Amino acid sequence: MNDLQYEFGMVGLGVMGRNLMLNIADNDFSVIGLDLDGAKAAAVEIEAGPGKPVRGTTSTEEFIQSLRKPRAIMLLVPAGPPVDAVIKSLLPLLEPGDIVIDGGNSYFPDTERRVLELEEKEIHFFGMGISGGEQGARFGPSMMPGGNREAYERLRPVFEAVAAKVNGEPCVTFLGNGSAGNFVKMVHNGIEYGIMQLIAETYDVLRRGAGLSDDELQATFQAWNDTELQSYLIEITGEILQKQDEETGQRLVHVISDRARSKGTGKWTSQNAMDLQVPVPTIDMAVLMRDISKFKEERVEAANLLPNNRLQEAISTDHQEFIAKMRNAFYFAMISTYAQGMAQLKVASETYKYELQLQDVAKIWRGGCIIRAACLTDIRSAYEQNPSLPNLLLDSKIGGDLLDRQDDIRIIVKVAIDKGIAVPAFMSALAYFDAYRTETLPTNIIQAQRDYFGAHTYERTDKEGIFHTIWN
Structure with a gap:
């Protein structure tokens, strides 16, 4: 193979970079990777196997010289200063028309700055959110690119080939100008925070409130994944609840600490929503609950000082009837969370001149990404019918679905209040x-x-x- 004919370049051969490279090669595009760690550079060629159009190098000069012009180079390095450092190392070797893509979770103002800085040198910069984790990168992620529309055509064949597919449609498309891609990924992560908190509250109400056993809880989430609640997060929750701890023999979830961690993207969503004056209360509550989880010692002291004596009271309905109400309540709150995030995207698009098409956002979220869910088909349809729809609650079908289920979420919230179980995400979704x-x-x-x-x-x-x- 001619060294000058590599179609695509990857900087950073960690888990995500390596798996995305292998995905690109599986789709018959030649790809060269750059990493200062020689072991990683060598390992990617070995993992690809003989005959695959994959190469690894530790030389920046060799990397740049081996790429087809205009060069397409993706960075998969930690967000923040490392991105700027890599750009600085590449710049002296780049030429006008070349394209640099940041595939990490960069904060969108940083992307906007980089777009303008590289534009002065006639180099295109894309911020592209990637969702799906290690398996997504290897076998098909959801990708959210934003930048220059004309330059995207150079990237489109590769991205469409490696992206997840739903009914033959790739879960990637050009989203909008400037930092649109990173902004959409940020809101994606905010919605992810909200839905994860709703699942945690659902688990808590069913376990401590309704008294479901481990087996009943696992069976409930597994069954829900064959309903309108079908989604990646519901699916993996069913699998998580089934996993046994090899050391104790009990369900692994019971020995996992309740101190929740975060990388800040949910907080960014909430902060930006406040800047735009767009309410996203369920996302806000999800961020808040991760924060309160960190005060473990204080919560233990408070539990002893302020005991909850309400949990012993039995609920008035049988388990199956209560589970049915919980299912409707979760659907209501999940749709409310999507509505909040999509409303934020609409206002941001107008404010930052992104020119987002929200039906495209819903389309590429249907597969590959962490918040993929069956309900995104209805969300996409709502925006196709009315691209200027200001809020999903104003869509007759989606709004009607929530009206039909509102009695059940009110019942669930009342039960949680009576039991002394915190359900701020459910309460905020209903209040919204x-x-x-x-x-x-x-x-x-x-x-x-x-x-x-x-x-x-x-x-x-x-x-x-x-x-x-x-x-x-």
């Missing part, structure tokens, strides 16, 4: 629904208060203008 459909909110009182103590003025309902009252 109720607030959004309220024609007149009580925030007129807030406006009056603001004018009273700070002369901040207010608007009236009966005539145009800005008003101030001398209250005392």
Whole structure:
């Protein structure tokens, strides 16, 4: 093979970079990888096997010279300063028209800065979120690229080949300008936080509230994956609940610490939503609950000082009836979470001039990614029918589904309150629904208060203008 004909370059041959390289090669595209660790550079060739168009190197010069022009180079290195360091090392060897793709979880303002900096040198920079983890990278991820639309054509054949497929459609498409790709991935991760918290609360209510056994819990999540709740996160929860601990013989989940970790992307989603003044309360609650989980010692002390004596009271319905209500409640809250994230994407697209097509976002989330779910087909259809839809709750089918299930989520929330079980994600999802459909909110009182103590003025309902009252 001619060394100058490698179709694609990969910088960073860790788990994600190596698996994506192998995926590219399996789809008959030649790919060369760069890593300063010689063992990683050599290992990727061995893993690919003889005859595969794969090569690894530790030489930046050799790497650049071996790529077809305009060069397409993906970085899979830790977000932050490492990305800037790699760009700095590549820049002296790049030429106008070359394309650099950041495949990590970079914060979107960093991507926006890099787009502008490289644009001055006539080099295209893409921020591309990748979802699906190690298995996704190897066999088909969901990919969310944003940058220059014309430059994307150089990347499209490779990306469409390696992406996950749903009904023959690749789970990748050009999303929008500038940092659109990283922004969409950030919101994807926020929705992921929200749904994971909802699953955790569901597990807690069924276990501590309804008294389901380990076997009943596992069977419930496994069965739900054959319903409208079908999703990757429901599927793996069923598998997690089945796993036994080799040391103790009990279910492994019972010996896993409840101190939750995070890498910050959920927090970024919440922070940005506040900047845009778009409410995403379920995502906010998911971030909050990971934070409160870290105060383990204080929670142990509080549990002894403030005991919960309500858990002994039996629920008034049988298990199967309660599970059915829980299923409807979860569906309601899950759709509410998607609605919050999609609303944030719509406002961000207008604010940052991304030109996002939300039906495309829903389309590429249907496969490969962590939040893939059957409900995304309905979400995609809603935006296809009305691309300017401001909120999924305004779609007649989706809104109707929530109306039909609202009684059950109210019952579940009441049971949790009576039992002293914290369900902030469920409560916030329901409150979002109720607030959004309220024609007149009580925030007129807030406006009056603001004018009273700070002369901040207010608007009236009966005539145009800005008003101030001398209250005392």
